[in-house]
Structure formats: C-alpha cells, structure tokens
Amino acid sequence: MSSSTHAGTGTPPPAPPTPSHAVNTPDDTLVQMHKILVPSQTNAFSISLLGGELLKWMDTCACLASERHSKHPSVTASMDDLQFRERVRAGQLVRISAKVTRAFNTSMEVAVKVFLEDPLNSGSVAMCEAYFTFVSLDSQGQKVAIPALVPVSEQDKDQHSLAFERRQIRLDRKTSIEKVAEILQNQAARRSSIDIAPENLSSSRTLLDGSRTVVPAGLTMVESWELVLPQHANHHNTAFGGQIMEWMEMNATVSASRLAKSYPLLASIDDIHFLGPIKVGERIIIRAQVNNSFTTSMEVGVRVDAVSIHDPQPRLVNTAYFTFVAIDGDGKRVKLPPLSVANADERLRHDEAIARRQVRLDRKKIRSEKAELAVHCTEDNLKELCLSNVSNLTILKSTRDWDVLSERDGIQFMTKDVGNTLVVRVECFVSASAGEVYQLLEDMSLRSEWDKLFVSYDTLRKIDSDNDIFHIKMRSPTSLVAGAAQQPPQDFVLLTSRRRPTDFSKHYVIAHRSVIQENMPSVQGYSRGEVGSSGFIITPTGSKGSDKTHIVYLNQFGSSVLSYMSGDMIGVSNMLHNSLVRLREFVSNSNSVKHLQETVLNRMIEQEQHNVDSLSEQCDRLFQPPATLTADLVAAQARLVELKKQRTAIMQIRRV
CATH class of the missing domain: 3.30.530.20 (START domain)
Structure with missing residues (x-):
C-alpha cells in the first residue's frame, strides 16, 4: 500500500491545515518529522543513534517551522545547548516536533523537542530539546523583517514571554564563561610552569603508580577538510547548518576516541553560533581536540573555518564544545585517562573547559524539575537562575x-x-x-x-x-x-x-x-x-x-x-x-490592606529619613564632600520624596 493513501480507503490523506488568518500562531508553524532508526545510523556498538544525524534532523525540522512562519528561506543563526536524556536504539521511532515560540525584528526562536517511541510499547519518552535561532533572507541574501507571532494557548504565552529572557541569556553566556576562564587562567599563572619533554608530546606516558596512561592533548587533534557540494546546501546555495553540525560531531567523535581508546557517546553540546555563511564550492576546515578529561567525561572543542578557492585566507565560521562519555561493550561508562598539556594555548583551553563544565552542571541542576538541593548562586549563572x-x-x-x-x-x-x-x-x-x-x-x-x-x-x-x-x-x-x-x-x-x-x-x-x-x-x-x-x-x-x-x-x-x-x-x-x-x-479586605501598607511606608520613611540625616551630617562635616557621598545623599532624598508620595496616595484612597 502506498504511504500517500489512507489505509483501507485508497483516498489521499488530508492536506495539512493552513492558517485562515493573516497573523500566525505558534501552532500554525508546527512541523513534525518521524524517523525510524536503522543500523546504518548507529554507532560502533549499533546501540545508539549518531549524534550528528540527530542534529541534522533537528535543524531541518526547525528550519521548516521557521519558514512556515516567515514565508522566506531561513538559515540557522545559533543553537542553544543540548543535553541528551535517553539513547536512541536501532528499531526505535524518533518523533521531532518544532514550532516558533517568538518572533523578534529579524530573527525568531524555534523550540525543538525530540521524543522516542518504541513499536513494542505504547507511549513516548522525551529524549532532548533545544532552542534554535533562525533569520530569514530575501533573494539578495539580506535579512527580512519577521512577521508578528500571536500566542493563543497559556503554554505558548508563557514560552513567548520567556523567549525574551532566553535571548538575553544567549547574549550574556559567552561573557560569563570568559570571566570564569580568566579567573582560572590567573590562578594557573601563579602555578609552576608546565614542563613536558618534547618526546612526550608524540606519545602517551604512564602514571607513576601504573594506574592510567596520560595522553598528550596534541594526540587527540583531528583536522578534516570538506568540500561544500550542492547536496550540502540550502535555498541560498550556502551550506546547510545541520550538515555543518553533523561534520563537527563526526570529527569531535574521532578526537574523543583517541583519548578514550573506546567508543565515545555524545552526551551534550554547548551553544553553536554561526558567524557567517559558507558558499557551495568553498572548502571548510574542521579541527577538533580534547580540551580536558574528567573522570568519565571529556570536552572536545571544535573549530570550523571556511576557505574560498580564490582567497586562501581562512575565515572563522563557528566554534562549539561537545561533551562525550566512553562506554565499554556492556554499555557501561569507563574511566578516562588524564590529559596533559604542552603549551599556553592548551593550558588556556584546559582551564576554560573546567569553567564550562561548572556552568553545564549548574545549568542542568537549575533546569531540573526533580532537583531538591539548593543551587549555588554565582555571577555566572545568575540570569539563567532567575529565568x-x-x-x-x-x-x-x-x-x-x-x-x-x-x-x-x-x-x-x-x-x-x-x-x-x-x-x-x-x-x-x-x-x-x-x-x-x-x-x-x-x-x-x-x-x-x-x-x-x-x-x-x-x-x-x-x-x-x-x-x-x-x-x-x-x-x-x-x-x-x-x-x-x-x-x-x-x-x-x-x-x-x-x-x-x-x-x-x-x-x-x-x-x-x-x-x-x-x-x-x-x-x-x-x-x-x-x-x-x-x-x-x-x-x-x-x-x-x-x-x-x-x-x-x-x-x-x-x-x-x-x-x-x-x-x-x-x-x-x-x-x-x-x-x-x-x-x-x-x-x-482592601481597607485593612491600605492601613498595613501605610504602616509599612511610615516605617520605610522613618528609616530613609534617618539615612538622609546621616548623609547630610557627613557632607556638612566636610569642606568638599566626595562626589559619591553627594550622589548618595541626592538619591536618598529622592527616595524619601517618592515614599511620601506613595503614603499620601494611600491615605487619600482610605479617606474615599
């Protein structure tokens, strides 16, 4: 039976619904994809979906949702961090759902959710979710204004409201990681310098107790060249974002395997930001290297540069950080060997990886609905904690x-x-x-x-x-x-x-x-x-x-x-x-409430008046008071005036 007909009827399936109004709602942008995992899409143990394949599916689904809304070809601008909760095994069904959550001036946020369905069992399990940012382009490759999006359901309204805060976090996240890394780098500068003999840079060495082998970071370096062909391109003849992410994940996996001496599984991905397009016919250089290894996980940094045949000077396209775990033949995690660094650049990446790992752990704990323990509140996770x-x-x-x-x-x-x-x-x-x-x-x-x-x-x-x-x-x-x-x-x-x-x-x-x-x-x-x-x-x-x-x-x-x-x-x-x-x-009881508010305001006015008197006394004692002290006095006087206005307004309401 053809997949284009209804079972038992021979009639074509109904056409997808089209919006009957000029303004889209999030449901009007909904796109779903269904995939069956076959052995050719699994890793070496044939037990789990290749991470790069899933990234390509998610990016495709998100792109289709964005284009349903903007009515223009769209390109990937970024993908937020992604953490995998479940493994996809051969024979399982994958359902990917994407819809636009909010439209900004020239960009839009698309929420993508991935679910697993087992043909032998009913129901589905959430595997992962991520937020993508897309921009739409006209025929000249210029950004176009994104039409308004009107949420209808309560859930969509909440997502629409939170999307603005997520956008601010995206803009601030890179800065927060750099701040922590700077602290770690300063700490490293106070430690003794690294001394690794040249012969150790090309081979592993064993710890004194013989427990594990130390692997030089340089041994995990992977460099691959790819030619962007038409089958890798989108509507604008530029490389499809999902294809780039698949190549990045593939090279990161190779790098991780050189440290683990086992088969690594992708556990999470940090944000990916595309800095510019890659045209058909251009070459891309993908470099991946393990930045740091922890007990059972490791971070692999990936950098993508593009090279034109007419201009050999590489230009940076994006960077990303992948976290892997290694498993044995029974699917159990294995301990990873420590990583040694040979120069200041590797030391910097090593220390930055520690900072990023802490941010990841905090982020995972913050977002968990099941966490019962309090979360450390720091400058680096403050905005995400509030959101x-x-x-x-x-x-x-x-x-x-x-x-x-x-x-x-x-x-x-x-x-x-x-x-x-x-x-x-x-x-x-x-x-x-x-x-x-x-x-x-x-x-x-x-x-x-x-x-x-x-x-x-x-x-x-x-x-x-x-x-x-x-x-x-x-x-x-x-x-x-x-x-x-x-x-x-x-x-x-x-x-x-x-x-x-x-x-x-x-x-x-x-x-x-x-x-x-x-x-x-x-x-x-x-x-x-x-x-x-x-x-x-x-x-x-x-x-x-x-x-x-x-x-x-x-x-x-x-x-x-x-x-x-x-x-x-x-x-x-x-x-x-x-x-x-x-x-x-x-x-x-509005009257008693106003009375309570008035009582509280009286107490606040009394405290602020004491503050004003104290600052005035300090200024009077000094011939030329500092500008900061004068500014504090002016601010306190303004607060006092505002509090008295609030009290007057409440007293008038009570009289009425």
Whole structure:
C-alpha cells in the first residue's frame, strides 16, 4: 500500500491545515518529522543513534517551522545547548516536533523537542530539546523583517514571554564563561610552569603508580577538510547548518576516541553560533581536540573555518564544545585517562573547559524539575537562575494528574510526586484585582499578616527590580500542632523572581527557590531548609479591572520537610488550608490592606529619613564632600520624596 493513501480507503490523506488568518500562531508553524532508526545510523556498538544525524534532523525540522512562519528561506543563526536524556536504539521511532515560540525584528526562536517511541510499547519518552535561532533572507541574501507571532494557548504565552529572557541569556553566556576562564587562567599563572619533554608530546606516558596512561592533548587533534557540494546546501546555495553540525560531531567523535581508546557517546553540546555563511564550492576546515578529561567525561572543542578557492585566507565560521562519555561493550561508562598539556594555548583551553563544565552542571541542576538541593548562586549563572526560577514554576503549574486530597471552602489541596520531591498545590479565588493581589503577595514585609509560620526576613541582595535574594526565618510546622513533638525552626535562603503580565501572558508570577550564598552561613538555633520551585501564579479571571482573581500556590518540598509531611499529610493540608483562608481574607479586605501598607511606608520613611540625616551630617562635616557621598545623599532624598508620595496616595484612597 502506498504511504500517500489512507489505509483501507485508497483516498489521499488530508492536506495539512493552513492558517485562515493573516497573523500566525505558534501552532500554525508546527512541523513534525518521524524517523525510524536503522543500523546504518548507529554507532560502533549499533546501540545508539549518531549524534550528528540527530542534529541534522533537528535543524531541518526547525528550519521548516521557521519558514512556515516567515514565508522566506531561513538559515540557522545559533543553537542553544543540548543535553541528551535517553539513547536512541536501532528499531526505535524518533518523533521531532518544532514550532516558533517568538518572533523578534529579524530573527525568531524555534523550540525543538525530540521524543522516542518504541513499536513494542505504547507511549513516548522525551529524549532532548533545544532552542534554535533562525533569520530569514530575501533573494539578495539580506535579512527580512519577521512577521508578528500571536500566542493563543497559556503554554505558548508563557514560552513567548520567556523567549525574551532566553535571548538575553544567549547574549550574556559567552561573557560569563570568559570571566570564569580568566579567573582560572590567573590562578594557573601563579602555578609552576608546565614542563613536558618534547618526546612526550608524540606519545602517551604512564602514571607513576601504573594506574592510567596520560595522553598528550596534541594526540587527540583531528583536522578534516570538506568540500561544500550542492547536496550540502540550502535555498541560498550556502551550506546547510545541520550538515555543518553533523561534520563537527563526526570529527569531535574521532578526537574523543583517541583519548578514550573506546567508543565515545555524545552526551551534550554547548551553544553553536554561526558567524557567517559558507558558499557551495568553498572548502571548510574542521579541527577538533580534547580540551580536558574528567573522570568519565571529556570536552572536545571544535573549530570550523571556511576557505574560498580564490582567497586562501581562512575565515572563522563557528566554534562549539561537545561533551562525550566512553562506554565499554556492556554499555557501561569507563574511566578516562588524564590529559596533559604542552603549551599556553592548551593550558588556556584546559582551564576554560573546567569553567564550562561548572556552568553545564549548574545549568542542568537549575533546569531540573526533580532537583531538591539548593543551587549555588554565582555571577555566572545568575540570569539563567532567575529565568529558570520563573519557567520551572510555570511548567510545574501546567503539569497534569494531580492527586486531589481535599476541597472545602472553595480551596483545593493537591499533591504530586516529582522525582524525590513532593509538590503541594493549593488554589482558590479571591475578591480582589490581580494587580492588587500581586502587590500584596510580593511584599515580604506583609507576609506575617496571613502566614503564621513566618517570623522575619532580610534582603541579602537586590539583583534588580524583579529579582532578590532573601534570608527568611520560619517557625516549625509542629509549632502550630498542640501536643506534637517540636522540631527546630527553619531558615531559608531564597531567590525570589517576580514577573508581571506581558503583551500576551496575563499571569503575575512570584517564584521562589532555594539557593546557596557563601555570605549566608547556617544560623544558630535554625535548621536550614530547602525548597525547589515554589511561589504564586496569580491570574485575573474576568474582564479588565475585574475584582475576581485565581491564585495557585505551589511548593516543591525536599527531604528537609518530607519526613514531617509524610507523617501528617492531613495536618499539613489543614495548615495550608487555614493559611489560604487567612490570605483570602487579607487580600479581600482592601481597607485593612491600605492601613498595613501605610504602616509599612511610615516605617520605610522613618528609616530613609534617618539615612538622609546621616548623609547630610557627613557632607556638612566636610569642606568638599566626595562626589559619591553627594550622589548618595541626592538619591536618598529622592527616595524619601517618592515614599511620601506613595503614603499620601494611600491615605487619600482610605479617606474615599
């Protein structure tokens, strides 16, 4: 039977749907591809798909999605980092799904997801996902403006909002790695210089204890030339991005095998950025070399240069970093030999690899929905941590199959197991506008009005207007239970990220997660607690200006509180129910809320006035005060004026 007819009918399959409106939605750009893995596409053990083959499929699918939206030929500008969760084995089915998440001026982000399907079992398993950036070109090869994209579903609206932050992270990621590498390089400069005899540069040598062989980095160097032919090209007669990535992965695999003396498997890829096109007829030079080896993984750096037959001067096209693991005949990981370096260039790449590995590990931990431990918060992962703080909470809210434990007084209490954590979900409606609810819940100084466990908070760091790091002290849940064995109070170091509605997303988000701050050690008398994704998602339910709002509270508990919760889930349910009742009463009573806000403002005005008086006194004592001191005084005076304006506005509302 032909694949172009319906089974049993002989009629052609229906044509793909076409948009009936002028403006595309993300679903209008959706493209899916289905592949069956055959032995010729597997590695040496015939157990796993070649990574380069998958990269080509993903890039093709993403390109088709981008062209469905822009209606112009598109080229790959970049691919974000990619981590493989599962291996594709011979005989399995691969489903690749791609759709545009957001359109910018001359570029667009495309989300690509890969799923595995086993013909012998129902269902599918997520293998990996990545975000590609494409630009569209006209017949002259010039960038064209990308038409608007209008998200419709709540999930697409969330992705549209987060795409802007992902774009900022792409622009900053290279800088963050370079900063860490510079620190490592300075540390290396203080160490003794490397002394490797010339004869050791061309052969391996064994450690003194005979345990493993040291492999010089130079022995892993691979250089390949490729001629770009028409079958490698896109619509513009320039090399197809997926083909370049396949060649890069192939050479990286060869380099990795020279260190491992085994068959390496691709585990992850860092960002790939294409700096320019490669024309048909040009030659490309692909160089790959192991930068550093760790216990069971290694990083391979790959550089691609293009050479024209008319201009022998190579030009850089892109660089990328591939992480491999080596396996034996049973599919188990093997230990890798250490790598030796011979010159300053190899030492620099060696140290940069350590920095990149730390960024990868942090990134993996940050994005994991199952991680219960707090994540180290550093300058290098700060922006991604803030983005993931919000995205993980919105993803958690959209998951299905919650276990409903109770529903009374209009408050629903649910739970869900996620890895080795327990997520609690409580939701209700309140009689107040979403904007007002958001303002009240984001103000940490008002939390004690509805949360009986809350003791106090300190601001450890104000990152920007939307992100802060707080140190919070809480009573133990057992303190509210008469006759219960008392547990010590807990304190938390939380990253708090706030987001207001965007053009399409109508949610207010207040997201928390535990982080590790070196300047915040343990506090005597308190047990340091940890939470994963937690916080509030606040959504208006009616028309603009409506006073009906839906609140979803989520909290991902780790082992520090699971022992108590598992023993008294009914008690926990009652405690959270009572907290939501108090919260609902709190936000619905606008007059008392305004009074509380006025009280808080009075306290802030008093503190700011003291600050102004202190700075004024310092300036008066000096004949010529420093410019920085004068600037601090002016800023404090401006803050004081603004606080007094806010208090006046609230007092006027209360009188009305």
